[in-house]
Amino acid sequence: MQRISKISGALSGSYLQLCRRSLSRLPQTQPALVDDDAVLPKMPPFDYSPPPYTGPSAAEILKKRQEYLSPSLFHFYSNPLNSVDGKMQYLFDENGRRYLDAFGGIATVCCGHCHPDVVEAIVSQTQRLQHSTVLYLNHAIAEFAEALASKMPGDLKVVFFTNSGTEANELAMMIARLYTGCHDIISLRNAYHGNAAATMSATAQCNYKFNVVQTGVHHALNPDQYRGVFGSDGLKYAKDVQDLIDYGTCGNVAGFLAEAIQGVGGILELAPGYLPAVYGTIKKAGGLCIADEVQSGFARTGSHFWGFEAHGVVPDIVTMAKGIGNGVPIGAVVTTPEIAKVLTYRTYFNTFGGNPVSTASGLAVLRVIEKEKLQENAHVVGSYLKDRLTSLKEKHEIIGDVRGRGLMLGVELVTDRQLKTPAKVETLHVMDKMKGFSLSLSLSLSLR
Template identity: 50%
Template structure:
């Protein structure tokens, strides 16, 4: 008979076997009658890393203390397969946050894995002062997805780095200094991009944002005016405005706010750039009133500036109807920044602009050691191919619309579900304590809902200034069965938590 410490490894091994079995065959991890997790044939390898408690200890002692850990009992993720994640015990989860909107075609997508390993066996890295084939193949293929004269690529390694470079580029090209972003926007947390970001949650008590101005956020739910947005589901405040010629009347009012920033805060005709996400990501999937972005672009250009679309979260088909989020607004930016889903989790990002603007950077040497390295380029190219072969953009459009429509039923049924919004698989659920005042739901209840969904096998993200928006931005390979499972779990959790 085994006793004490010798028995513990055996019990842990038995637990892992049971968890793996329940993961594979869809057995629920908590009691939830009528709710079954969709099956998955993938069998993850057994976990062989350090014990959970030791990992928590290292996390607390040896890693960045500002690194937020989700959930009351953080997940120790061990393995991934397409839309699924597995923890150290083999328990399976439906990943609806995609590594913060980063996993596009699926965790460990076989095509991307093959491209990465194939390139690793051939050439990991060489400087771009030499020629290597993959960066050229990739640059050509990537620019084919963009409209107009957006043909010159600067490869970097992260979204913050891309926006950093776009700021520099816009100031050099225009000869102007002042840049405008929107309140509630997130464009990075590097020392330079921290000024672009207009979220107090991410701000340090230090000088930042010299020359950056934040205009009023055109939010059809929480903003000064309601509005119609490009979504299958409209805000409950949509009727505060009207639509004529495809433009919402509140768009003109918000553009008036932008015009005031330009008139009062910036030398006449001296705007350098205007940054905008096609749908705000960290801010909680906020969409703009119909026609706002087009009018804003026209105003900025009339005042000497260039227009920059931050497609870090909305690019690569996620919004469904178009490959790039800005296309849904009927605009063509002067500069586009991209990252996250671009590499399906591999660190790669880019700035794409016109040949005319690109010439500006020739005033001095510009070089990025790892940007567009052979491995990154091979991965990026394989992601583009997988997006096309798997028809993920079409999946985003069809399933995203279905997902939003099902969530809207919950909004109409539950007093705490204030707003459901988004397009494709870029979805937000804003939780409130009062639908009339739109007061954010308190953090304790939000945590209870968030944690409970996780315990039932559904991983959601959170966003918004008050952390009261559930963010749904999954790998774009999810199925209708996954959506139905999520709706069942969310309804079950709401019944237990807030009813």
């Protein structure tokens, strides 16, 4: 949610010639994306120069990654970005070149890279006490839990700290199953909620699912306003949840897990009216409603602090990570006192959950969001950016859809607007070219 009001210049001009056909197949005698006579937009002035970099080159790092790290790791760009420094909304490579970071470390750096207030909180706590245990008392975890609870609606005020979004969703699913005494959980097609045992079951994208035992999760029709069979009619999509309960379960469920805006799924905001209807259906079936706010939380959507608030619902459990620590590994589950009691029946423990440094960072993030009015900034800048992107859609047929809210926006490229055929090759090509314009982006790996 870095301040990117200067981005308007990057959206104008003829330098980005988006074409309907495959950009990668444009004749080499013609400029693929850049007009030689066009004036490329320049970065606005920025009062920071990174210190000289003396570490290994990008080629050396890539070689070590290939030799020592998991072969499952991949990287963006044909010429990978070696990010060695970061300051607020910018990243710097090994040569000191500045990039506008529109990726934010997968929607994680919500206050800006190395925000001085967050850095100060981390350094101060690290110098005093780097790690403790929840078996002892420490002010950092208690103060952050209190501050976090103050941002929640209703009776959501009991916090369990984890280390990631996957952990948070795993815990939330277990709590729902323990509290209700049921095993069946409903999530959405196209969803991503993590890559551990239960969360892989809840995830509904084959790219992220291994051939291991996955049980107890039913995937409902996705209320996709762009590709869905019912368009923006949330109530029609919601009926599928009742059908799943009627025909796929004993009539009772443990819960329903969903993001208000699917992040990994392509920045898909659920159709209006869907969540209120589904929450009602789940309640009647004895289940709990779980809001996955790992990406859409912490004011990123601009209009609200939490994504679910835009739909007028109050969940029973909320999960979060990413922006909660501005890059420090931390996640959380927030629920009601009544539901939280279920974990007292046995011993639930997390060695690093609630680490003093992590929670100090989290508290600093909340204070920065409030002090610098980042929610308002996300709304104002995001609305402007969305309007400008939408205007590009009117000029370039390859742009099929512009969606999202605040600074959680997505642009879908298609080769045919009628068929909505994903422009996979073109999307990768555009990403590579945007790096050349000093703009760091991401793409949805679902690429339906």
